Amino acid sequence: MNIACYIRNNAVFEQVQTVLVRTGFVCERFTSDTVLLRTVRRRDFNFILVDVGIDIKDGESVFSWLTCRSGDNTPVMVLSAVQNADWVAEALNAGADDFLIRPFEPVELVARIHAILRRSSTRPARRIIELAGFALDRDTSTFSYRGTPIELTPREFTMAWLFFSSPGVYVSRETIGTAIWGVDSEIAGRTIEQHVYKLRKKLQFGQECSAMIRTAYSQGYRLELHEQEPVREV
Template sequence: MTIACYLRNATVFEQIKDALARAGFESVHFASETDLLRNLRRRNFDLIILDIAPGRDDNIFSWLNCRSGDRTPTLVLSTTRSAELVAMALDSGADDFLVRPFEAIELAARVNALLRRCAPTNMRRTIEYAGFSLNRETAKFSHRGVPINLTPREFSMAWLFFSSPGVYISRDTIGAAIWSTDSDIAGRTIEQHVYKLRKKLQIDDKKPVVMIRTAYNQGYRLELCGTDNLGAAGADELPGHLSD
């Protein structure tokens, strides 16, 4: 999926680009509103991120007001903590508002939430990510066309992780989604299932493409290997805040 980013500050764009890449998204940078609006007429994007400042973005607010029929979700960013600015952006047609600086995990979660909220009503049936392919109808899982055998619960767990890469999923959420319970029985088996799924994501004992990371009190998340300098599975957090 490709995200159009209107950000005046190139350093901020690189931080956001890295955070989105860890969640499996491609970013395209536009340094001016004119360049952004011109390109939006020429190509389709899955989501638009706009960085605004009060009194300097009349054209952006006018464009938001005129987006009738455009279903592309829009996330507005700003360093200004102003209720009036938030209200103006949302009333003009933005779908969400996020104040900078913010945590990378929150940006990824908000992007995924917007994409889910604004997606067509039909259920998502396939996922393609980092060479892996999941088909909900056939319960088939593969890497670059090579089948990987999963049990039904392992497939459900893989679907959960691959549908929200880069976002921590709590043990309670995993238990409720896969075992339909928050009981201790489900909780005791989650680690075992995660361990088995980790092993199956290691393709032919080569350098892993993705990994499932564990964070204390946060749960598990799927991430691309080699996208940061963190240690092996089980280490904690992403780098800190995204800032100016």
């Protein structure tokens, strides 16, 4: 059982590693979210642990990757030293399977991992977002507006999924670059701008369409909806 651990704090990693090794798991540490995301694209892990410490931004890139990934059902657990309902909701809505507050009892960590693994073996891979007339099907990589198909490239679809998963929230260039290309925004900056431009044009359906991608150069991009409906995920 191979577990990838994105844990930057040495003391926390040592505690987690001790528990996992005693249980018979193989634990591989990552201190960079970029390296973690690049590695899981190339190698298979049975489980992923992400520690966000006291700042939810420490897991931002991983959460963005969770909302975008397709065909990868590797279960993910998030650890944090802060008990915050908004953080828990953000992590779970992004696709995390569990959220554990630390300090924790070793027996609870192990039990939660085993429980998640049991659930993940039977959970469906199909997932759909329906929002403001738009429909995105991650299983088939199809995108439509009120039943009219919109042709997107694989990367455009991944970007659309990222925006429609977090409407009204600014997504940084670094997060987009890491989630889609596995590289930082400095390297992929022009490519990101080109893909946003093309996706923005494909979202234009005249006055009846209420979706718009806004740009804030200090914050990134966000999806704005004039008449926003609740996100429904299947």
